[in-house]
Amino acid sequence: MTGFSHRRWIKRMIRHRYWLLGFAAVLGIAAAITGRGLRLDRSIESMFAPDDPLLVPYHRLQRTFGEYEVVLAMYADEKLATPEGIERVKNVQEQLNKVPGVAATVSLHDVPGGTTFEASELGDRYREVFSGYTHNEELTAAGVICLVERPGPEKPSRRVTLRGMRDVVAELPRGAxxxxxxxIEEAFDLLEQDGRRLNTWCTLLVMLTILACFRSPIWLLLPLGVVQLTLALTDAVLVLSGLELSMVSSMLGAIVTVVGVASVVHVLVHYLDERRDGHGRRRALFNTIDQLAAPVSIAIFTDAAGFAALMVSKVGPVHDFGLMMAIGSLLVLPSCILLTPGLVWLSDYQQKPQTPSDELALGRWLNVLLNWSSTHIRWLAAGAVVLVAVSMWGSNRLVHETDFTKNFRADSEINRAYGFVESEFGGAGVWDLMIPVPQENGARTTKPPRIDANLYVQVLNLEGELQSQTPELSKAISLSDTLAAGVGGASGLASTGDFALRMGLGAARARMPQFVDALFQDDPQDGRWWLHVLLRAPEQLSADEKASMIEQVRTITQDEFPDAEVTGYYVLMTRLIESVLADQWKAFIVATIVVLAMMIVAIRDIRLTAVTMFPNIFPSLILFGVMGILGLKVNMGAAMIAAVSIGMSVDSSIHYTMFYQRLRREGLSCNAALAKSQSSVGRAAVYSTLALTVGFATLGVSDFVPTIYFGVLVSLSMIGGLIGNLLILPVLIRLVDGDQAAAEGVGA
Known part of the structure; x- marks a missing residue:
């Protein structure tokens, strides 16, 4: 009854094919309109789980000192210490002050004695405090500290503000x-541009690949239709679900494209095989849908499972990427159901499909490969063992990338700017240390509490200890440094009375009000006052060096101030990739278990399921081994491929095994069934893998390096899976099914 009902629905689909096309068109238009509301979430908080303890001090930093964000405008100037150079600084500062969203600026003009270069002890002390911010030590480069308003209602967007600032520095020598x-803003701008470019080129190249394989543009109708409808539906579902694109979501459209195309390639190859066997359009279409409904559905489900496994990650972009791609993969199925009957029918309008001779030749070559693999089993086994052993050794050598600038191409504007600042100003990484001010009688107050000189001296001594014990830390600046510079140093600060301290603080606030407020402010949530220490360190440090430095700063500080907190973008981004790397194997295990369960349900044979899964487990492991051996670092894109590639590379294996099972049920021997599977499904596997590889290869032109890694590594993983399916899978099937077939008299 189930089979009858299933076939009855297929007949209805074919009979009402044009109604289905019409409904798909209406649905696609409605989805495209809805999907226009899809937005990109640009906040760094979105990269972490809401309950991540790292966000607690970061949120406090935002509440307390977050009214403004610090942006540094820097440029080279060999004549900085001359009247001409000082005038240039003044002009640059004035232009930056006019940019909407820039609340305040600090340059050498605002530093007491900053522009007096001859016999000025006061100027020397203040220049030492602001060295690395308003100028470099050699006085050959200048900087302007810009306090930028955080985006909000009736305020300029960050994009508008940064664009205006960039226009100013673009006119300066080596302006950065x-x-x-x-x-962060540059990253997301690039990602948005990236996404549009990748989607266009991916679709174009994948369609050209299909055209090369099928030799007729008419066969592009189905893949194009499925891809466009799936993309529209995916965007609409994301909008209706309240989801926003994240950092790694620029490849969403490209991946949906290749997943959709990989599904329909099997449909087209099988349909053409049916037509070559002499069946009419209706019978060929019926047989194709009947025989491929299960493997195509299972393959789509395994794709979705591979992506969904990434949701075990606590890293926001990876979790959201997994969810979005799982949704996009699943929506390929309704698109195929709605479009396949009508578009395949229309594509075969001549009713005399011509199969290129080289396509038949490909089938013959695949059977030659089958015969070769069956006679070289020992060599294949030995090679596999050696490859896996070397890969496991290489995997233990993997290191992860935490330099966020390395997420962009070496020749990008971001890397140029950061390279200049790293070399001239001692480090481009900015992070934050917050030290609580003791409360009088524990009472909450809206007025700044009285700070004893001893606290300022403690902070000053702490900064000195941090820089002496942590060589990587290039700069620390706080209100203590500003006050000490005004009274002759730490010794003068220790002997300064309360009245003099208040006068000094008032003078600093009068000269640089927003800057002082950014260093001493209260948390509006609990009224507690905090001193803010700005820390600087090189961005281009290794992961271990960054993690060690951050932990050392935290330990030293909390020995002196137990409630002090270390946070900021620098800290968060250092921990981000560490979390991705920690989650990748967990996601891989989850994907393997879920995919294996799906295949057991579909294949219904434990032994065949095991051998079908086997060739698809190792490509990702081998890739990680090679990366470890070559010293390539694991970034966010590389860390995601293990789980994803399991779901995608197993697609062709599912088609192969289920096709083989159907032939065996029809009475073919093991060898005959393998030969026909190799010729028919093998060709489809070659075409779909070629389309996948070309599609993912387009990610290699991205400006975002994790996207490049993801595209290249998944492509290589797909190729590895294809080799496994054509070389290893037939051998394993014969080992577990051939003997049984001979014993049952079916023939081997």
Missing amino acids: LVGEPVL
């Missing part, structure tokens, strides 16, 4: 705009 807001 740096700071974590710049880094």
Whole structure:
């Protein structure tokens, strides 16, 4: 009854094919309109789980000092210490002050004695405090500290503000705009451009690949239709679900494209095989849908499972990427159901499909490969063992990338700017240390509490200890440094009375009000006052060096101030990739278990399921081994491929095994069934893998390096899976099914 009902529905689909096309068109238009509301979430908080303890001090930083964000505008100037150079600084500062969203600026003009270069002890002390911010030590480069308003209602967007600032520095020698807001905003701007370009080129190249395989543009109708409808539906579902694109979502459209195309390639190859066997359009279409409904559905489900496994990650972009791609993969199925009957029918309008002779030749070559693999089993086994052993050794050598600038191409504007600041100003990484001010009688107050000189001296001594014990830390600046510079140093600060301290603080606030407020402010949530220490360190440090430095700063500080907190973009981004790497194997295990369960349900034979899964487990492991051996670092894109590639590379294996099972049920011997599977499904596997590889290869032109890694590594993993399916899978099937077939008299 189930089979009858199933076939009855297929007949209805074919009979009402044009109604289905019409409904798909209406649905696609409605989805495209709805999907226009899809937005990109640009906040760094979105990269972490809401309950991540790392966000607690970061949220406090935002509440307390977050009214403004620090952006540094820097440029080279060999004549900085001359009247001409000082005038140039003044002009640059004035232009930056006019940019909407820039609340305040600090340059050498605002530093007491900053522009007096001859016999000025006061100027020397203040220049030492602001060295690395308003100028470099050699006085050959200048900087302007810009306090930029956080985006909000009736305020300029960060994009508008940064664009205006960039226009100013673009006219300056080696002009550079740096700071974590710049880094994040630039990243997302590139990602948006990236996404549009990748989607266009991916679709174009995949369609050209299909055209080369099928030799007729008419066969592009189905893949194009499925891809466009799936993309529209995916965007609409994301909008209706309240989801926003994240950092790694620029490849969403490209991946949906290749997943959709990989599904329909099997349909087209099988349909053409049916037509070559002499069946009419209706019978060929019926047989194709009847025989491929299960493997195509299972393959789509395994794709979705591979992506969904990434949702075990606590890293926001990876979790959201997994969810979005799982949704996109699943929506390929309704698109295929709605479009396949009508578009395949229309594509075969001549009713005399011509199969290129080289396609038949490909089938013959695949059977030659089958015969070769069956006579070289020992060599294949030995090679596999050696390859896996070397890969496991290489995997233990993997290191991860935490330099966020390395997420962009070496020749990008971001890397140029950060390289200049790293070399001239001692480090482009900006992070934050917050030290609580003791409360009088524990009472909450809206007025700044009285700070004893001893606290300022403690902070000053702490900064000195941090820089002496942590060589990587290039700069620390706080209100203590500003006050000490005004009274002759730490010794003078220790002997300064309360009245003199208040006068000094008032003078600093009068000269640089927003800057002082950014260093001493209260948390509006609990009224507690905090001193803010700005830390600087090189961005281009290794992961271990960054993690060690951050932990050392935290330990030293909390020995002196137990409630002090270390946070900021620098800290968060250092921990981000560490979390991705920690989650990748967990996601891989989850994907393997879920995919294996699906295949057991579909194949209904434990032994065949095991051998079908086997060739698809190792390509990703081998890739990681090679990366470890070559010293390539694991970034966010590389860390995601293990789980994803399991779901995608197993697609052709499912088609192969289920096709083989159907032939065996029809009475073919093991060898005959393998030969026909190799010729028919093998060709489809070659075409779909070629389309997948070409599609993912387009990610290699991305400006975002994790996207490049993801595209290249998944392509290589797919090729590895294809080799496994054509060389290893037939051998394993014969080992577990051939003997049984001979014993049952079916023939081997």
